[in-house]
Ligand SMILES: *[C@@H]1O[C@H](CO)[C@@H](O)[C@H](O)[C@H]1NC(C)=O
Ligand SMILES: *[C@@H]1O[C@H](CO)[C@@H](O)[C@H](O)[C@H]1NC(C)=O
Ligand SMILES: *[C@@H]1O[C@H](CO)[C@@H](O)[C@H](O)[C@H]1NC(C)=O
Ligand SMILES: *[C@@H]1O[C@H](CO)[C@@H](O)[C@H](O)[C@H]1NC(C)=O
């Protein structure tokens with residue numbers, strides 16, 4: 001069954017020419033391709049924002065092999081995640097940006113050397129002098145070659161696992177989240193992507209904004225000020241790129257934007273009494289705005305789908321619903337992260353998988369599965385003991401530990417394949 005689906009994915013992908021659908025624009029609740037047809041991102045996430053700041057998996061397979069999984073799964077696009085620290089290093093001429101040094105610095109002498117040799121063995125076009133940006137360019141070139149549309153997501157400022165409360169990356173002005181560097185980073189990488197990455201289509205301004213004790217006031221007014229400034233910078237660097245706006249509380253809600261609510265500051269802070277309203281017509285990038293939302297199953301839901309969908313709808317799906325009198329502005333919505341453990345049973349242990357699929361069927365929106373990776377070079381999670389693990393496995397990954405095969409065909413058949421079918 002899976003073989004059939006994988007073969008079908010290959011067959012279908014050979015009929016889609018990414019270069020002929022780009023650039024994308026938005027119209028009301030839809031993303032349209034360059035032929036005026038409705039376009040849906042059917043994606044997986046491929047992280048490149050952790051300590052080494054290059055896309056994961058290169059010690060296990062070639063870039064060409066990894067990219068080939070995306071059409072084989074029947075997907076048309078990928079959400080690549082990056083850290084602003086990568087761009088800061090370019091600006092400061094940091095001498096530590098080459099493959100040899102980044103792996104050594106991340107993994108230590110013994111493992112760094114071993115992993116470097118593995119990366120070079122699988123990817124002989126690189127040397128230990130290859131820079132991070134050269135590696136990103138090679139990934140983007142290969143995505144272009146295999147017709148995979150590239151969505152670039154700013155996941156973090158400082159490079160490590162996202163996301164925890166008060167981890168320094170969560171809100172504007174927090175320890176690592178320097179707003180000026182973030183905007184500078186977006187200008188740099190958008191300009192670079194426009195020139196060099198053939199299937200670059202869109203950006204996600206910031207992943208999972210969340211509460212932070214030591215940062216600017218956590219409110220929608222502050223969101224408005226900084227998100228619109230970053231969007232201006234992206235639009236100036238590439239007027240064709242779609243711009244994804246994420247909501248608050250780990251991007252679990254964004255309803256004030258389609259409802260056209262007043263975006264308030266916070267009493268007793270620098271934003272006391274400040275307000276703004278996000279009016280799309282006011283922006284040069286008015287036909288580039290996409291809202292993004294995340295949905296996981298941390299509460300292990302057993303809700304019936306009717307109730308699951310109506311609760312979730314309230315979090316921002318009004319953006320897709322012209323028939324709702326409360327909807328002030330229509331926008332396309334992208335579920336830019338969803339997923340769960342691929343162990344053959346979880347997909348049917350709660351109602352999450354079933355209800356997310358039903359939601360896609362009902363509302364017809366783009367989605368991005370979390371995630372492709374079967375394992376990571378390294379992972380630091382501030383709230384875990386031990387904080388740092390080398391070579392940890394990703395049990396939620398579509399691929400197995402060594403990125404050589406599908407981790408769990410039963411899960412793919414019952415989740416990813418049904419998400420694809422839901423959009424037909
Ligand atoms: C470069 O890496 C070395 C360790 O390999 C470190 O001591 C040094 O501080 C780093 N330099 C910068 C500018 O980050
Ligand atoms: C902002 O404050 C106004 C007035 O209290 C309120 O109606 C509105 O819902 C608030 N906005 C949000 C996003 O909560
Ligand atoms: C899959 O993961 C879930 C959640 O951790 C667990 O309850 C279940 O027993 C696992 N199934 C298998 C086959 O290990
Ligand atoms: C999924 O789980 C439900 C309830 O736990 C069960 O009735 C159903 O048979 C399962 N479906 C499959 C395909 O395993």
Ligand SMILES: *[C@@H]1O[C@H](CO)[C@@H](O)[C@H](O)[C@H]1NC(C)=O
Nearest residue numbers: 107108110111389390391392
């Ligand atoms: C080296 O890598 C292996 C496998 O990835 C890991 O088990 C081991 O803990 C690492 N060594 C150190 C010193 O972290």
Ligand SMILES: *[C@@H]1O[C@H](CO)[C@@H](O)[C@H](O)[C@H]1NC(C)=O
Nearest residue numbers: 060393400401402403404405
């Ligand atoms: C894949 O990784 C596992 C460890 O999880 C190892 O036992 C196996 O030999 C590896 N397979 C290949 C083809 O490298």
